[in-house]
Amino acid sequence: MGLAKTEMFTDKQNEISLFAKVFGHPARVAILQHLFKISSCACGDLVSEIGLAQPTISQHLKELKHLGLIKGNVEGTSVCYCIHKENWIAMKTVMTEFLNQDVSENQDCC
Amino acid sequence: MGLAKTEMFTDKQNEISLFAKVFGHPARVAILQHLFKISSCACGDLVSEIGLAQPTISQHLKELKHLGLIKGNVEGTSVCYCIHKENWIAMKTVMTEFLNQDVSENQDCC
DNA sequence: TTTATTCATTGCAATATTACGATTAATATA
DNA sequence: TATATTAATCGTAATATTGCAATGAATAAA
Numbered sequence: 001m002g003l004a005k006t007e008m009f010t011d012k013q014n015e016i017s018l019f020a021k022v023f024g025h026p027a028r029v030a031i032l033q034h035l036f037k038i039s040s041c042a043c044g045d046l047v048s049e050i051g052l053a054q055p056t057i058s059q060h061l062k063e064l065k066h067l068g069l070i071k072g073n074v075e076g077t078s079v080c081y082c083i084h085k086e087n088w089i090a091m092k093t094v095m096t097e098f099l100n101q102d103v104s105e106n107q108d109c110c
Numbered sequence: 111m112g113l114a115k116t117e118m119f120t121d122k123q124n125e126i127s128l129f130a131k132v133f134g135h136p137a138r139v140a141i142l143q144h145l146f147k148i149s150s151c152a153c154g155d156l157v158s159e160i161g162l163a164q165p166t167i168s169q170h171l172k173e174l175k176h177l178g179l180i181k182g183n184v185e186g187t188s189v190c191y192c193i194h195k196e197n198w199i200a201m202k203t204v205m206t207e208f209l210n211q212d213v214s215e216n217q218d219c220c
Numbered sequence: 221t222t223t224a225t226t227c228a229t230t231g232c233a234a235t236a237t238t239a240c241g242a243t244t245a246a247t248a249t250a
Numbered sequence: 251t252a253t254a255t256t257a258a259t260c261g262t263a264a265t266a267t268t269g270c271a272a273t274g275a276a277t278a279a280a
Contacts, residue, residue: 004137005239017133020132025127026124029123029127053271056270061228077277092210099201109181109191164257169239187257
């Protein structure tokens, strides 16, 4: 039914999957990398940089903003975006804990 | 059109997004956490553990296997799954590099 | 005030994902 | 051999995602 049964999972599992999902598209990865590289950036610059249409970029920015990973600031007719540092660090803590699960103690089955 | 334009992005960006995408569903997060916890596990045990139907779990396992994050070993009529350690560590390197982009030098725009 | 610029929103088409019943394939056991 | 067990695959319905043209909203500049 195309719909994840989130009620079957822990809050942490759902949180991890939500963060991961937003990184699950190369355009959003590229947007974030560009924001890290140049600190802050207007939407229009991202459109030229990434190469997708303006409404598409705007939609990806909306998802990143909705998760709190970026901030947007209106400056005249343009909107300046940047990384939301505190939230990025908080996200990193959650994801790193997941990625760092200890693999050394485990015995292979195969 | 529901299809990511991967040709517009770098190999690294596509790689990051593919790894992230597979973590973008709580069932796959739960499967991986369970495999870390108990080292190795039959498909049927994961079905009881997670609570989704057997074909659904089988499908999620297929995706994890396709990305190389788990291994499956046939043991009689059951199949034993475990984390693919080397590939997990390699994935972790890629994802950690992405997550650890330096945020401290950046100036906020807002 | 008019026009230009920039970005968000809407609406839609194409494709992908999620979930599961039914079935199949493979092996173990009686 | 016949039956049971386990897991993969197939087929399909429901929903989500991606991408963009068209449009709208807001501000700046002429």
